[in-house]
Structures are given as C-alpha cells and as structure tokens.
Amino acid sequence: MPSYTAPIKDMQFLLHQVLNVSASDIAGYADLDEAFTAAVLEEAGKVASDLLAPLNASGDREGCTLENGVVRTPKGFKAAFAAMKDGGWTALDCDPAYGGQGLPYLMGTAVGEIFVSANMAFNMYQGLTHGAYSAIHTHGTEAQKQTYLPKLISCDWTGTMNLTEPHCGTDLGLMRTRAEPQDDGSYKITGTKIFISAGDHDLAENIIHLVLAKAPGGGEGTKGISLFIVPKRLVGADGALGARNAVSVGKIEDKMGIHGNATCVMNYDGATGYLLGDLHKGMRAMFTMMNEARLGVGLQGYAVAEAAYQNAAAYARDRLQGRAVTGAQNPTGPADALIVHPDIRRSLMDQKSFVEGARAFTFWSAQMIDASVRNKDADAEGMVSLLIPVLKGFLTDRGFETAVQAQQIWGGHGYIEDNPMSQFVRDARIAQIYEGANGVQALDLVGRKLAQDGGKHVMAFFDLIKTFLKQNADDPQMAPYLEPLKKASKDVQAATMFFISQAAKNPNAALAGSYDFMLMMGHTCLGLIWAKIAKAALAATTDPDFHAAKLITARYYMTRQLPATALHLARIESGADPVMALPEAAF
Structure with missing residues (x-):
C-alpha cells in the first residue's frame, strides 16, 4: 500500500514566510494566521492518511462497475465520501450564503493538494462538484442558486x-x-x-x-x-x-x-x-471557471508527483544496492542504500525541486485568483489568466515525468502492480490530456494570452521579475538565485520578440514554438518562485536545517533545471521549417 504524509511544514512555510498571507490585503486573509492554517492542514492530513490513502490502491484495482444502468464505486468510497461531507471538507471555500465556510480559494487549494496526493480518483468527485458550484454561483439566477448550491456545497x-x-x-x-x-x-x-x-x-x-x-x-x-x-x-x-x-x-x-x-x-x-x-453564451460561462479548473488539474500533476516522490525517497533510503564510489556508507551491511549514489540523488533532487517549486507556483496563483475575485483586482486577474495555461501544461508534463522518475528508482519493483509506483504514473498521465490537452494550452498561451490586452500582462510578468531582481541586487547571498533568473527572463523576452516579428508573415513559426514557450515560461515561473523561497529562507531565524534544505534545493533548480530556457529558445528561433518541412505522405 502506498504511504503518504501531508507536507504541512512546507505548506506553512509557503503560506506564512513566502506569501505572508495574514499580512495580505486580500479580503479574508487576515484570518489566516499560522495557528488556524496549521489546524486546517493537520486535520486534512489526518483525513488523507487515515481515510483516503488506504482506498487509493484498492480503488485502482477494483474500479467502477455499471450494472443494469447503475454505476457503483469501489468498496469504501461511499463511507469515505460520507465522512468527507460530515467533516465539512466539501464546503471549505464556498459561499456562506449557501452553506459554505467562506475560506479563501488558497486554503481550498492547499487542502485539495493533500486529498489529491492521497487519492486522486476519489477527490475528483468533489472536485468536479466544486466546478459546477462555481459555474452556477457565477452565472445562475437566484432561484437556481437557491435550488442547487446548498446541495452541491454539501455534496448531497x-x-x-x-x-x-x-x-x-x-x-x-x-x-x-x-x-x-x-x-x-x-x-x-x-x-x-x-x-x-x-x-x-x-x-x-x-x-x-x-x-x-x-x-x-x-x-x-x-x-x-x-x-x-x-x-x-x-x-x-x-x-x-x-x-x-x-x-x-x-x-x-x-x-x-x-x-x-x-x-x-x-x-x-x-x-x-x-x-x-x-x-x-455558453462558452463565456464555461471559461469563467477555466482558471480554477485548470489550476486544479495542474495541482493534480504535482500532487500525484509528491506522493510518488515520497515513496521513491523512502525506497531509496531503505533499498540496499551496491557501494558508494567514495567508500562504504553502511560498512556493517551487505550494501549501501540507493540514496548514496549520485544518479539516484540527481533523480530525487529533480523530483524534490519540481514538486516544491510547483506547489509554491500553484499557491501563488491561487492567491492571485483570490485577489481577482475577492478584491476585484484586474491586474491579478490578468496575470493569472496569462499564467494558467503555463501552470496547467508545465506542471502536468513535469508531474508525469516526476512520477516516472520516482517509479524508475524502484527499478523492476516499480513496474510490478503489487507496488504503488505504477498507479502514480498511470494516474498522473491523464492530467496532461483533460481540461485542454497541453498542446492546446501552449497554443492558448502564444495565440491568445501573449497579445491579450495589448500584451499588458506579459509585460507585467517581465516587470515583476525585473523589480524582484532590482530589489535584491545588493544582497550578495541572493546572487546564486538572481543571475540564473535574469538569464531565463531574457530568454523568454527574446522568444516573445521572435513571435512578434513572425506573427504576420509566418504564423506557423510562432505556433511551432508554442510548446517550447510554455515549457520555457514554466521553468521561469519556478525560477522566480524559487528565488522568492530562497529570500524567505535566508531571512528565517528558526529551524536552520529546514531552511538550509530550501536554499540547497533552490540552487539545484537554478543550476540544473532553469538553464533549459536556453534550449527552448534555440528551438523556438529555428522557426517552423524543421517542423513543417516533411511532406504529409512521409509520415
């Protein structure tokens, strides 16, 4: 059975040291003090570990059945769903006017990650209900709201x-x-x-x-x-x-x-x-909930990767295989643990730096959604609309890759269905496809979002990075994080200018590079958020081991992952010819 422990300490660090939520002017955030958020997340973690995670593998094996027109869910799902309802988890960030608890969307996002990591398939029942709630809440008549929202909020x-x-x-x-x-x-x-x-x-x-x-x-x-x-x-x-x-x-x-x-x-x-x-005007109504829905799918990408990473790290610490090249680390045993080998450490650092960066990117985006909805902040709405296709596409692509890397650490045992790793890979795969396949996300980003409002929002993104770089330029401790971010930002700007130059005369050139641009933006967003994490960790005065680990992981991302923007830029600037040159009949 897969193991899972909610990463509450990491979430608390993001909420209170990186995003500083309780000091935010977003309506409702003043109530999010450390004791309150810890209580919510700790209780959610218990639900995940005790109720949801034990049903993950059994639900995968049993699946759902259709008999005489009746669909039946796996054993244990009904009782677990009733417990979720009774605990009020389905109402967490819904409107109190219809029976919700009224917490910010950010808190719903954090709790949602915990539940997805524990059991993605199960959480989809209430997750999809939340989407229907949001659509009716935004577009329904008052009579429709009164009829449907209380029952959807309660998940009756x-x-x-x-x-x-x-x-x-x-x-x-x-x-x-x-x-x-x-x-x-x-x-x-x-x-x-x-x-x-x-x-x-x-x-x-x-x-x-x-x-x-x-x-x-x-x-x-x-x-x-x-x-x-x-x-x-x-x-x-x-x-x-x-x-x-x-x-x-x-x-x-x-x-x-x-x-x-x-x-x-x-x-x-x-x-x-x-x-x-x-x-x-159905498309307008549908797109109202797209930011929320696509953030939710991006969250699925890294949340499943988090569970896979936890199981891979535990296996790497326990599995004895070979000896460290620098000398035995477990001299009294027959072999050293997998984790002593550099390539295993590389894989684990890839996983760790992605998952923690992805979580921070998602929480930051959820905060912007709260600002746009609760404070009617048009700039926040514009920024999150620009970044949502990046979040959905990049986090689900890398989430799947991370689950595969975690499976690889288990070797042949990872390919056996008696162990949990295959399910993580299989579950993570769908997130790249639904809620708009990732190629469509890339086309949306380059074809619509870059030019939206005259390019205002992408320029605001560049200004955000520029301002952060300038604010921290005199801090020598931040240099390892700022210079790679600056290079990545320049690569994104160069790609944007290439698209602008090609848009009218050769639109295929922009579309042929759209996927690389989405990945380039994803790396840059994680680079920015890791720089922010590093700044918070440097300022911390407690828990030195925890914050030192953040700094080491941030440097890893900056040196081993963020330089990928240069590769993506080279691909983009090669234009459409390498992509479109082969005749259709040759495929």
Whole structure:
C-alpha cells in the first residue's frame, strides 16, 4: 500500500514566510494566521492518511462497475465520501450564503493538494462538484442558486461538466448536442457526451450535469453554444427530488488510470435542461471557471508527483544496492542504500525541486485568483489568466515525468502492480490530456494570452521579475538565485520578440514554438518562485536545517533545471521549417 504524509511544514512555510498571507490585503486573509492554517492542514492530513490513502490502491484495482444502468464505486468510497461531507471538507471555500465556510480559494487549494496526493480518483468527485458550484454561483439566477448550491456545497448532490462528444474534442464548434426550447422555458437536451468524469455513481442522491449544447438561432461554431443545467433526477419547486430525467450511462470507459473515478459516456434523450447564463453564451460561462479548473488539474500533476516522490525517497533510503564510489556508507551491511549514489540523488533532487517549486507556483496563483475575485483586482486577474495555461501544461508534463522518475528508482519493483509506483504514473498521465490537452494550452498561451490586452500582462510578468531582481541586487547571498533568473527572463523576452516579428508573415513559426514557450515560461515561473523561497529562507531565524534544505534545493533548480530556457529558445528561433518541412505522405 502506498504511504503518504501531508507536507504541512512546507505548506506553512509557503503560506506564512513566502506569501505572508495574514499580512495580505486580500479580503479574508487576515484570518489566516499560522495557528488556524496549521489546524486546517493537520486535520486534512489526518483525513488523507487515515481515510483516503488506504482506498487509493484498492480503488485502482477494483474500479467502477455499471450494472443494469447503475454505476457503483469501489468498496469504501461511499463511507469515505460520507465522512468527507460530515467533516465539512466539501464546503471549505464556498459561499456562506449557501452553506459554505467562506475560506479563501488558497486554503481550498492547499487542502485539495493533500486529498489529491492521497487519492486522486476519489477527490475528483468533489472536485468536479466544486466546478459546477462555481459555474452556477457565477452565472445562475437566484432561484437556481437557491435550488442547487446548498446541495452541491454539501455534496448531497454532485456535479459534472459535459463538453466532449465522440467526434468533437477541443473543437467545440463541431458539437451536435441539441437543445430544443419548450413552452415552460425549459429545454429538451439530446445528444451524446463522452469522457465525463464522475458522470454517474452511487455517492450522492442526485447529479447535476452542466451540458454544453446548441440551441436554435445561435449560428455556427462556438457562438451558438449554450450551457444547461440537466439534473439526473428532476428537482421540484420545493427542492424535492422527482422523476429520473432522460439521461443515462452508455458505458464506463476502460482507462489507463484513475480507475476509482467513473468516466462515463452520457446519453441525453430529450432530457429536461435549464439554461444557465445567457443564451448562446455558453462558452463565456464555461471559461469563467477555466482558471480554477485548470489550476486544479495542474495541482493534480504535482500532487500525484509528491506522493510518488515520497515513496521513491523512502525506497531509496531503505533499498540496499551496491557501494558508494567514495567508500562504504553502511560498512556493517551487505550494501549501501540507493540514496548514496549520485544518479539516484540527481533523480530525487529533480523530483524534490519540481514538486516544491510547483506547489509554491500553484499557491501563488491561487492567491492571485483570490485577489481577482475577492478584491476585484484586474491586474491579478490578468496575470493569472496569462499564467494558467503555463501552470496547467508545465506542471502536468513535469508531474508525469516526476512520477516516472520516482517509479524508475524502484527499478523492476516499480513496474510490478503489487507496488504503488505504477498507479502514480498511470494516474498522473491523464492530467496532461483533460481540461485542454497541453498542446492546446501552449497554443492558448502564444495565440491568445501573449497579445491579450495589448500584451499588458506579459509585460507585467517581465516587470515583476525585473523589480524582484532590482530589489535584491545588493544582497550578495541572493546572487546564486538572481543571475540564473535574469538569464531565463531574457530568454523568454527574446522568444516573445521572435513571435512578434513572425506573427504576420509566418504564423506557423510562432505556433511551432508554442510548446517550447510554455515549457520555457514554466521553468521561469519556478525560477522566480524559487528565488522568492530562497529570500524567505535566508531571512528565517528558526529551524536552520529546514531552511538550509530550501536554499540547497533552490540552487539545484537554478543550476540544473532553469538553464533549459536556453534550449527552448534555440528551438523556438529555428522557426517552423524543421517542423513543417516533411511532406504529409512521409509520415
């Protein structure tokens, strides 16, 4: 069985020494003192270790089943889900007006990481419900909010998002699902959706599907798409559950990973639906929750990597293999532990420096989402919108790579299903694909986000780094962290200028380099956040071993990872020719 311990000390360091949350002017942050956040995170850690982690491997082995139209989750999931509800974890950062606890999104993010690391497939049931809650909270009428939000917050009802169709993935303009208006103001929804996570299950008494469909008069492409609330069971005016709606499960997908989550084909056969938001403005409603949803998937990337890293580090300390080249480190034993070997240490440092940097990047982004929502901070909203495709794409790519590195440390034992490492690899893989495949994230970054608002936000990103470099230029202790960051920032700026120069005359040149640019931005964001971590660690007056480890890890990232920006720049500046030269028939 995999082991997992919530990294509470690291989270507390980020919240209070790096982000300094309790001194922030973001509404609600003044209440986030160290004692309070520690209490929340420690309790979440207990839930993760005692309740969720023990179900991770068994849920993976058992999976979900569909029998006579009924989807059943793995053994133990129902009791665990009830315990999560009873503990109030599903309501943590939701609106108190509808039964939520009102904590900042940042705290929901920190707790969410803990739960994902312990059991990603299980946490998706409440995670997707939170997305449905957010969409209705933002776009619903007051009547819709009163009807659905309390039940979604408590997870008495759960939620889904239905976008993809068999012939239509990223290109939603090809959508065929139709919505026919009825005399009573409702719509009849007809069509098939695939890859619907938590599409049906036995954990809640009702499931609220948010379904994208085309209503008459909307025109072609995405402009004609609307968003509809389609309950599994109809809800009466008094809130009571009524008859089963005309929505059914066609099958459960047989997936590579996240077996404990029911990924369904959903059939809508004239199901009753209710318009959410404005007619023909469904894409706008969907994109409202994209920052949150994509941050959540980026979090999955590094949270699974955290669990894999913990198990790899423990194995490397215990497994005896060979002798250190500098002399026996375990002279009374038959061999030294794996961890004495330089290449094992390299792998573990790759993993550690990524996971800790990714966590800091994610927490910082969650703080910006709080600023944009709670303080109506337009600059924070612009910055996080620029960085979200980077966070989603980079953290899930590197998260999967990190899980593979952790598996590699186990050698052949990592390839055996009796051990936990295979599941981490299989579970992490999906995060690169769903919520917008990573190639799409790169295209969004280069094709839309760089030029958004006249390039204001990417210039603000460069200014953020420039200001940090200037503020710390006179501190000799910061030099090992500033110079690599400065070089990386220059590489990103050079790539941006290349795209600008090529945009009109050769757009393929920009798009051919988009993936490298996303990775370059990801490294630079982690470089910036590791420099901030180093500054906090240098200023610390307690726990010298902990903070020394932060400084060593920061230097590792700066010297071994951040120089990758130069490689990505060289690829970008090679243009489109190496990518597009081969004739189609030659593939």
